[in-house]
């Protein structure tokens with residue numbers, strides 16, 4: 001049993017709070033517990049982070065020196081890579097063929113890639129043309145914001161912790177991380193690595209818990225910036241709670257991203273790419289293209305290929321190498337997915353693959369058969385809401401304008417894919433989509449930490465990753481130095497001209 005403790009001010013702390021059970025999604029067996037922390041634990045962590053920010057060396061170190069600490073963190077995590085992968089498989093239910101790359105390898109690559117961005121913080125921000133340079137000189141410096149409160153979702157715990165902590169730390173901030181209560185392992189591993197890599201006490205803190213801890217973190221007056229990744233519903237609550245103390249916010253939220261198939265698309269590529277995107281990690285990826293728009297002219301052909309391929313996917317325990325689609329994270333998540341499928345059918349949808357519980361899987365695990373829903377109108381619940389399970393929704397369209405109208409008729413704007421053998425045509429469609437991350441003839445591509453995530457509409461506020469994402473963890477100081485002491489050249493006489 002893994003009985004997690006909070007990591008505060010460089011040490012693991014016992015908590016007198018009740019605990020919450022953590023299970024293995026593949027079996028349903030309880031494998032650990034976390035403290036259901038509250039305001040007291042959050043306050044201890046924020047106080048430690050504040051002290052480390054104001055009094056410790058971290059914020060004053062050169063960005064290149066902090067970058068070296070990020071590389072050390074990656075080295076420590078890498079030194080126990082196999083253990084990390086095993087822990088993340090039983091924690092998240094991510095399949096053994098995806099987990100090493102996606103849950104463990106990618107965070108290491110991102111830590112190292114962010115470290116390479118340190119020079120961006122060393123250069124002063126270029127100043128626009130100065131009108132009277134003789135009087136004085138302006139310099140703009142990027143400074144850390146202060147104490148960062150970071151919320152991570154359950155699907156990619158270590159990965160998204162790195163997306164937040166790496167740029168925040170590189171910029172000189174200190175961090176309090178609040179993991180999802182469902183998947184605590186990755187952030188505990190991150191805390192352990194922070195300790196071993198020699199981060200000063202209080203620079204990284206991890207407080208486990210659920211809503212009470214989350215609310216306390218977002219409302220705490222000692223937190224300067226809240227960075228949240230999770231559902232749109234909770235993100236909006238976080239944004240409004242952050243307003244109480246006028247905190248900076250970065251929100252990366254949900255999606256219902258379209259895959260627009262143009263009439264000349266390569267069927268093999270579009271079908272395999274879209275099934276990969278919507279089924280990998282049990283359909284629990286924010287940028288999954290789960291709303292496939294298929295032209296009338298090729299509708300039946302695509303449905304046949306989607307159903308055939310979806311039925312071939314092997315559902316099973318995450319640790320098995322034969323598994324294509326593992327479980328969803330919890331019993332509650334499975335029930336939520338099943339309710340969406342029944343509601344979609346009640347509203348006119350048709351199940352062409354899956355739609356039930358798969359056979360031959362461990363009894364207590366949270367499995368859902370890979371499901372394809374066809375004939376959905378865009379007001380069907382399965383076309384509008386993020387399901388977060390292995391469910392692909394298929395809609396038909398008449399012409400390209402119709403496809404773009406349907407694609408954009410959503411509250412979300414996280415990602416999109418366009419499939420066509422005419423790249424220029426695909427680019428002109430991509431330009432009209434209200435989406436942040438947009439791929440042509442592919443899915444899930446990103447250039448390590450360099451590709452910004454900037455979800456549009458209710459998918460995002462601010463930017464994560466890339467130089468823009470890094471700068472989100474800084475504030476600009478505008479510093480003016482007068483270059484002479486000539487009183488006559490200043491407007492001070494407008495006030496108190498008769499002074500002796």
Ligand code: NAD
Pocket residue numbers: 151152153154155156160178179180181209210211213214215218229230231232234235237238252253254255285286287386388414453455459
């Ligand atoms: P969630 O919104 O339920 O939880 C996210 C975090 O907020 C967790 O740490 C949770 O404990 C905390 N939380 C929950 N209620 C809270 C409250 N009232 N106040 C403060 N904190 C609270 O999300 P989830 O189910 O863990 O993750 C799935 C969601 O994350 C999906 O919507 C997915 O699209 C989204 N996601 C988005 C991105 C992105 O980059 N846009 C990436 C990954 C996941």
